Amino acid sequence: MEEKAAICSVDDREIAMADKLRDQLIGAWKLVSYVEKPVNGLGPNHPIGENPMGIIMYTPDGYMSAQLMRPNRSPFASGDWFKATPEEYGREASTYFAYSGPFHVDEEKKILTHSVFVSLFPNWIGQTQQRVVKIEGDTLHLSTVSPIQSGGQTVNAYLQWRRASKA
Numbered sequence: 001m002e003e004k005a006a007i008c009s010v011d012d013r014e015i016a017m018a019d020k021l022r023d024q025l026i027g028a029w030k031l032v033s034y035v036e037k038p039v040n041g042l043g044p045n046h047p048i049g050e051n052p053m054g055i056i057m058y059t060p061d062g063y064m065s066a067q068l069m070r071p072n073r074s075p076f077a078s079g080d081w082f083k084a085t086p087e088e089y090g091r092e093a094s095t096y097f098a099y100s101g102p103f104h105v106d107e108e109k110k111i112l113t114h115s116v117f118v119s120l121f122p123n124w125i126g127q128t129q130q131r132v133v134k135i136e137g138d139t140l141h142l143s144t145v146s147p148i149q150s151g152g153q154t155v156n157a158y159l160q161w162r163r164a165s166k167a
Contacts, residue, residue, distance in 0.1 A: 022105040024135050025058040025112070029161035031068055032139075036155035039147050047150060048095060056140075056161060064103040064114055070095035099124055110134065111145060138163040 031054030036045040046052070054068035073095055076084040084092075101117030112133040116124040130145040140161040147154045 021107050021110065021112075021133060021135065025103075025105065025133070025140070026060050028055055028057045028164040029140050030055060030164045032160040032162050034068065034157070034159045036150055036153075036157050038153045038155050040154070042153075045151060045153070045155065048097070054161075055164065056142075058103060062102050062104070063100065065100035066098065066114075068097045093120065096120065099129075105133070112142065 031052050034046065034048060034052045034054075036047055038045070048068055048070040051071055052068060053071050054066065056064065056066040058064050073092055074088075076088045076092070078084060097120055099114070099116050099119035099121070102115045104113045104115070105111070106113070110133055112131045114129040114131070116127050116129060119125050131142040132145055134141040140163070142159045142161070144155075144157045147156055149155075150157070
């Protein structure tokens with residue numbers, strides 16, 4: 001009987017470890033939806049379209065990378081990305097967002113903090129972005145902890161991701 005209790009105790013610890021939010025985040029997730037809801041009660045916005053594309057990845061050593069974009073973006077006239085026109089850069093940069101850096105999870109509060117090391121939006125470099133995190137099966141829900149500015153409005157952002165299948 002004592003031996004069985006010890007085995008259960010080890011199993012319980014293994015289950016508890018597997019249930020840690022940080023461990024559940026590890027891997028790649030594909031963007032399903034990105035909706036912003038203005039705090040003034042106006043209708044929702046889809047800043048990169050109603051069928052956005054994206055990947056967010058969390059590594060075991062504590063780093064993350066997020067890439068989000070509007071589908072069907074226009075190619076630059078030149079095959080050399082350093083030779084794009086200012087108009088091309090402006091048009092395409094407004095339909096793409098990317099940032100990376102270390103991440104930390106507050107297991108108790110279910111808050112995920114992205115520490116921004118590099119970003120297409122330079123204002124985020126050196127800043128932290130906090131997200132409320134919830135995982136349901138193969139679905140990851142991320143939302144802003146507090147309202148943000150986007151497109152001239154104060155909004156709360158809601159992103160839904162699906163675990164990416166192995167390549």
